[in-house]
Amino acid sequence: MNDTRFEDALVGTLRAAPAFAATSRDERARALVAMAARLDAHRDELVDLARVETHYSVEVLTGELQRTTDQLRFFGDVLEDGAYLERATDTDRGPADVHRLLVPLGLVAVFGSSNFPFAYGVAGGDSASALAAGCVVLVKEHPSHPLTCRAVLALLKEGLVECGLDADTINMVGGFDAGAALVTAPAVHAVGFTGSTAGGRALYDLAANRPSPIPFYGELGSLNPVVVTAAAAVERATAIGELLADSVLQRAGQMCTKPGVILVAEGGAGDEIVRTMDARFEVQEAVQLLNPTVRDQFVAGTRSLAADAAVRLVGGSLAPDSAAGAVRPALFEATSGEFEGVASLSEVFGPTSIVLRYRDASDARALLAELEPALVGGVHAATGDDPDAAELVQAILPGVGRVVWNAPTTGLAVGWATHHGGGYPASTSAHSSVGASAIRRWLRPVSYQGVPERFLPADLGAEGTAHRVDGVLSGVAASR
């Protein structure tokens, strides 16, 4: 790519890398907190920009920005804790001491998503974890919300400068060609990506087929199966139907954790779940999707399902075939044994889902085994004894990175126990893009054998953080 602005951004960011890698954990934690404070201080103008660019409500965007700044501060906590360094020392396995710890990779490329302009955007989890790791970041500007991207970037740079750090620690490049150029640039050490399966796979292939391949941490499409046991349907069909409809329709169905396929037992209680969902879908106003591509894919995906003779449209309606405009939600239903497309179901972004009616737990298990891997799976079971609960929890586990019990799969707390990943196409790697362990993606281990203390990284001497010495993990709280 012969673009001087791209080259300038790449060279400028690269130049900032050594100094940023040499910052202390304290310095980086302070910078993350300063960035969060800048974003919080400009909440109203950021939310207003994003509202225009995404059609999300002020309430939705305000919540998302809060989650985003909480996430920046959370990685400050991860730095303070220091266990992410994985410090280990062996004094008993050879003539010289061996120390191991993780060090930053260098320059990380970040592709944010269309559907979370803040939490998976310029200041999202990939950037926050990469900066925490000590890596400099080059972001691909999202064409769906460029003004939001630029406003966030400017505030992050203000936060860096306020802390005495180089504004070039994070930069951004735009334009369609910039994506491939970023992933193939020899100076880029790793990629974080959140987006569609088609776009993500194309970039993944570029990363894997480089002369020197680099890790591509992609979160692509995800079906997120939810199964309702027969006993749960009998116990609380209406409550489950409402919860599932709201979960599907949240953010106009533009959630990576949206239940894309819902398994409900045949019979009257299951019918009541579908009727309840249907009623929610019917009163849902038409919504403007994030951008023309999302809308086109929603129209194509729902029309393709509707064209299957074994699939019934039970709630909402099909979107008109016009080039633009708001869309109505669409709920589909199919019966196990009649519908042959289970194994080829894949994510349709937007306000739609398909309910698969199963005969018994063993049939539900067989259907789950046919589905592609996913970020998350949900189980709704009876509150008391439920004869099918154990079997269906086991059946949903192999394909998902998170199992949710009697609660919506949508929504994800950012914490130490968070995992947001799954088999392909949900993720291109087992590593999480959300939560404390996301930082590990931007680090590499180094062992120092017999190297004098004066040449060792300062982090090896960190007091009060986890350190495994001759096999014994210590330097942390005692057993509780």
Add this chain to the structure above:
Amino acid sequence: MNDTRFEDALVGTLRAAPAFAATSRDERARALVAMAARLDAHRDELVDLARVETHYSVEVLTGELQRTTDQLRFFGDVLEDGAYLERATDTDRGPADVHRLLVPLGLVAVFGSSNFPFAYGVAGGDSASALAAGCVVLVKEHPSHPLTCRAVLALLKEGLVECGLDADTINMVGGFDAGAALVTAPAVHAVGFTGSTAGGRALYDLAANRPSPIPFYGELGSLNPVVVTAAAAVERATAIGELLADSVLQRAGQMCTKPGVILVAEGGAGDEIVRTMDARFEVQEAVQLLNPTVRDQFVAGTRSLAADAAVRLVGGSLAPDSAAGAVRPALFEATSGEFEGVASLSEVFGPTSIVLRYRDASDARALLAELEPALVGGVHAATGDDPDAAELVQAILPGVGRVVWNAPTTGLAVGWATHHGGGYPASTSAHSSVGASAIRRWLRPVSYQGVPERFLPADLGAEGTAHRVDGVLSGVAASR
């Protein structure tokens, strides 16, 4: 691949996966110890088989087998410790508790190396760490030492059966086509590979370009630069020359950690290092390499270096161009500024290395920056103050996974602080193939949100192992 033996091995191993994944850490640790005991008990016959197939000495192979059984027992220690599970629980980030831990991936394919029939073979680090993780293993039989592979496999199966486990927990497939078939089989979840850059890259490409890509943990070729400071050369030229020559010639130069390029300052002290190495090379007897492919590549690689007008053959001699037979070692030398092939140097397996003569520390730093990434780098510095030591340690770090100070790069202790990996082509992943963290390659994280305790994996309740609760890492030894 239409081979019923391959299919039988794949299906048999896959059938053993659920039961093995459900074993306790105790059961797997006992099985690893039992396997180690079987191998130790048959040491003489194993060493004898491998001696014939590899041309290594009884002493070399006895040491390697010991390291291999120690490694099996070490992964027993890793299981007992339990921190590898990365247990975390958040009670304070949402309405329901979230637990996270790592669970086994399933079926792992293992490709052992030609040069370590035991330590990187059927019972080597990849198999040991995969079995420890709770994964079943399908090994590719190495064509260079098939009888050793089969004898080791039979003993591992005996160890499994002795512990009441399924003999199909580990199986083996042979034949050239079996490699590609293994890497592309939908049932295979991950690959461990140790071997050449050409072969490894071909399999890596197959893994990355699958419809559902899988992780390919490959250790390919590595140059392993060693730099001798000017002060070190003045202080102890003879000792360093002897150490380096022995390191290059160990196992006939067939070590993944062999110093492939040695940076020595111009001038008299540096000349003395080269003279000392030369003397060691001259008295070295001709050696039989591992197999015809290794020999052919050694002949081609050394002849290619010798054909460069800027490269001098200073020790040993070029191998005769016959199709078989023992080879003599060959030591090359080139002067910085005259030799233009620094950036394209790559591993030549076998008893050879090239000494690059540099002008000053800044020149040495520039040469190091041109070299491809490597598993390990060595620095030989003066024992007292050395004006160049800090600069050269920093210069070698970016490209290597391990830095060794005043000691040979060859040889690797298996421990908690071990890292054996590096940038491409040394590794295709930042993850280590040796040491405690090697187990992580065969695991994936799962989060359980609100799932009742009776459905959680038993490992979540493990007493006395590391557990991060609401951000506080505990259940381990207090600060020491």
